[in-house]
Amino acid sequence: MKEISRIKLAYLPTPVEELKRLTGKLDGPKLFIKRDDQTGLAFGGNKTRKLEYLAADAQDKGCKTLISTGAIQSNHCRQTAAAARKLGMDVILILGGDEPEDPEANTYLDVLMGAKIHWTTRDLIKVKLEEVYQQAVEDGLKPYMVPYGGSSPTGAVSYAYALRELLEQRTDIDWIVFATSSGGTQAGLHAGKLLLDSDVKILGISVDEPKEKIQDTVSGLAGEVCELLGDPREISPDEILVNDDYLGGGYAVMGEAEIEAIRLFALEEAVMVDPVYTGRAAAGLIDLIRKGYFGQDEKVLFWHTGGTPALFADKYRRKLLNF
Numbered sequence: 001m002k003e004i005s006r007i008k009l010a011y012l013p014t015p016v017e018e019l020k021r022l023t024g025k026l027d028g029p030k031l032f033i034k035r036d037d038q039t040g041l042a043f044g045g046n047k048t049r050k051l052e053y054l055a056a057d058a059q060d061k062g063c064k065t066l067i068s069t070g071a072i073q074s075n076h077c078r079q080t081a082a083a084a085r086k087l088g089m090d091v092i093l094i095l096g097g098d099e100p101e102d103p104e105a106n107t108y109l110d111v112l113m114g115a116k117i118h119w120t121t122r123d124l125i126k127v128k129l130e131e132v133y134q135q136a137v138e139d140g141l142k143p144y145m146v147p148y149g150g151s152s153p154t155g156a157v158s159y160a161y162a163l164r165e166l167l168e169q170r171t172d173i174d175w176i177v178f179a180t181s182s183g184g185t186q187a188g189l190h191a192g193k194l195l196l197d198s199d200v201k202i203l204g205i206s207v208d209e210p211k212e213k214i215q216d217t218v219s220g221l222a223g224e225v226c227e228l229l230g231d232p233r234e235i236s237p238d239e240i241l242v243n244d245d246y247l248g249g250g251y252a253v254m255g256e257a258e259i260e261a262i263r264l265f266a267l268e269e270a271v272m273v274d275p276v277y278t279g280r281a282a283a284g285l286i287d288l289i290r291k292g293y294f295g296q297d298e299k300v301l302f303w304h305t306g307g308t309p310a311l312f313a314d315k316y317r318r319k320l321l322n323f
């Protein structure tokens with residue numbers, strides 16, 4: 001694989017562990033975990049890897065301010081703020097939701113890291129983003145637009161390298177299961193699989209979008225990642241494995257399945273999964289194991305993509321305490 005411009009922000013390689021107690025509890029295939037919740041940058045997560053390449057691109061272009069957008073508890077925005085501060089850049093975030101009286105969890109961390117935050121409604125995010133970006137240009141802030149979820153080819157390429165990292169740690173994994181949303185993580189992993197000629201199966205559990213939409217986004221983005229890495233491929237949407245059976249009550253709504261998964265991972269493994277992304281993917285994984293989806297002698301790796309600060313947001317904490 002060709003190497004592209006990168007700034008080191010993450011502690012790599014992230015550990016791979018066997019989940020022995022959880023495997024025993026579920027009485028299914030052997031389970032493993034890849035700890036991208038431990039990438040080290042301000043509570044970590046999958047966005048750290050993407051930002052290593054996005055921040056490098058920003059600096060190569062002479063930019064001085066990172067701008068991005070997301071939901072109120074956006075992990076991506078928290079990680080963008082962290083990358084900016086660590087590199088001595090400024091950061092502007094446009095968050096979709098009502099401005100909280102008392103910022104908590106990810107938003108609290110955004111404030112601690114000095115992010116300048118604009119609040120807007122979800123449907124006006126794009127308009128606001130454009131307006132804030134233009135203003136930043138006029139103010140001479142040299143802004144760089146970090147794409148939504150870090151999911152451009154430049155961000156997604158990080159997960160092609162991440163798959164290479166995993167294959168250097170273990171070659172015996174049959175399935176990788178993880179939370180998928182804006183598609184960059186899955187696109188990178190899929191591109192990595194093709195370029196490294198691996199037969200690992202890469203199954204994204206959708207957090208918020210219908211399967212077909214994710215397959216379209218991911219196949220397109222994975223094609224662009226292959227091209228960026230100098231090895232273009234034709235990728236069809238059908239080869240992208242996505243399960244959208246676990247959308248529950250919608251984005252960021254923590255239901256009983258997520259609560260069970262959060263508690264099970266905490267009780268059996270002392271691994272924290274989050275209410276929005278990894279808790280939902282873990283709930284899907286648990287259900288698929290119970291339904292006998294995986295072969296009993298297969299090895300299944302849960303790729304933990306982070307998001308744990310959201311556990312401290314009141315609306316989730318209260319529900320988890322009272323369950």
Ligand SMILES: *Cc1c(COP(=O)(O)O)cnc(C)c1O
Nearest residue numbers: 181182183184185277305306307
């Ligand atoms: C952003 C995010 C995801 C989804 O990754 P995509 O590359 O957007 O599909 C999964 N888990 C966590 C914790 C995230 O913050």
